[in-house]
Amino acid sequence: MEARKVTWWNVLGYACLNFLGGGTQALSSAFLMLFYTMYCDIPAVQAGLIFTIARCIDAVGNPVMGYISDNFGRTRLGKRFGRRKFFILTGIPLVLITYPILWTPGHSFEFYVVANIIYEVVFTSVMVPGPTLPAEMTQVAAEKTKLVSAKQYCGTFASTIALLFPAFFFQRFGEGNLDAFFYTGLTYAVVVSLSLAVMYFLTYERAPEDIHYTEEMGSVSHVLRKLVNDVFASMRIRAFRLHAGMMLFIGIYKNLAAGVFTYYVIYALSLSVSATSIITSFATLVSFIALAIFITICYRRGGPFAFKVVGVIVTASLVGYYVLFQNQSSMGEEAVIVWLTVLAIINNVGKAGADYIPVFQLPFMADIDEAVTMERREGIFTGVNGLLSKLASAAEGFLLGVGLALFGFEKGAGQQTAMAIDGVLVMTIVVPIVLCAIVYLISRNLTLTKENHKLLVDEVHRIRSGGSMADVTPETRKAVESLTGWKYEQCFGHNDLMRVHDEPKSAHSY
Structure with missing residues (x-):
């Protein structure tokens, strides 16, 4: 089956992700702590703790969300909406609800902690599956570069736009007016939700038949052990x-x-x-x-x-x-x-x-x-x-x-x-x-170039198509080993890296 070509509409759709990833971060960094300390009667130490707690929760949630997203294609919802795009879709209403709440005055420290944790969970649920789409959409280096570059440009643009909203609402409602803060959060949440909708409709994922799972999900304990194994295996x-x-x-x-x-x-x-x-x-x-x-x-x-x-x-x-x-x-x-x-x-x-x-x-x-x-x-x-x-x-x-x-x-x-x-x-x-x-x-020590990447990808396709590992060229062998850190003979599934147990014994990375 011929690979689908990435169009500029797809590039535009993927770039919209950074209205969430770049814009909200810029806006929150610039004004949210100021809002809590100056207008919500939250001491500076506690205001900082709000973000510290939420950041730690987010850090733990990132690999968990990655594992969920990787395996979501097994579910009915994943098969219908996509293992990545399902979370883009759910993010549309959730951002619209959770982000403005961060900008409401008159609450306790505990309220803002919980509100920020909930928002960070929503943020992570979109920002982990979202950036995987370039790898889902193409294996061509030039097309990947287009996608990630457009996202970076959009991040700069989104940050600039986001930081204009406070100035506009301060001018309209008055400097330091509490309504100005709330409408800033609400208006930008609308912008983010619209951008996620654009992203959902203009991007695509790898075809379900091209996704290969080596084992069934198993019990809850097995899933948790598999998650930990996946994180360490990535290293x-x-x-x-x-x-x-x-x-x-x-x-x-x-x-x-x-x-x-x-x-x-x-x-x-x-x-x-x-x-x-x-x-x-x-x-x-x-x-x-x-x-x-x-x-x-x-x-x-x-x-x-x-x-x-x-x-x-x-x-x-x-x-x-x-x-x-x-x-x-x-x-x-x-x-x-x-x-x-x-x-x-x-x-x-x-x-x-x-x-x-x-x-x-x-x-x-x-x-x-x-x-x-x-x-x-x-x-x-x-x-x-x-x-x-x-x-x-x-x-x-x-x-x-x-x-x-x-x-x-x-x-x-x-x-x-x-x-x-x-x-x-x-x-x-x-x-x-x-x-x-x-x-x-x-x-x-990193030998990642477009030439080495192409050699590796072509070799994966050759092996998947039934090619013999004995027919590898010296140049390809060198590229595969230098990028993976594994002997060529131990690649292409000839190892127990993904097996859920304490330490692989039949293959060793170097």
């Missing part, structure tokens, strides 16, 4: 193991860079909060151009090479931050702002690349895994990827808080000691360089 795929390391440390870097920049501007350069906002907003506009550049680099040379470019750009901007700090006393404030804007733009180019690389690599992981297991487990890989993203976010908060505290940083103080400012510089410049260096060392 025995060499390419995903390396991708996971890159994803984790890139995630920590991105979150840290965003979180510490305000401290650098206000305390190290003595500029205003409004200056921070303007500079950040202006620098973000570069993401559209930078993303186009890194899409091309990733497709032509692969994610590992692209990160080398990211490392050079980020390091150059961070060195520039230090030089600017050292010379600010001899410059006027306007000159400092101009140079800071230039450096922030350069840094944002690197961050745009760092943000795109894991997104680009993820859809290829299920193809590589299939060469070992002969199963399609997109959901598990997306779920583990989401888990790593949440862990990175949690690690960044811990790292920034502890790092600043070690240097004597006093929260809420208008002026900081010289040692505290040194701490800000270390967290702004030194730690990100170390994180980027770690990612670079990991990426050197």
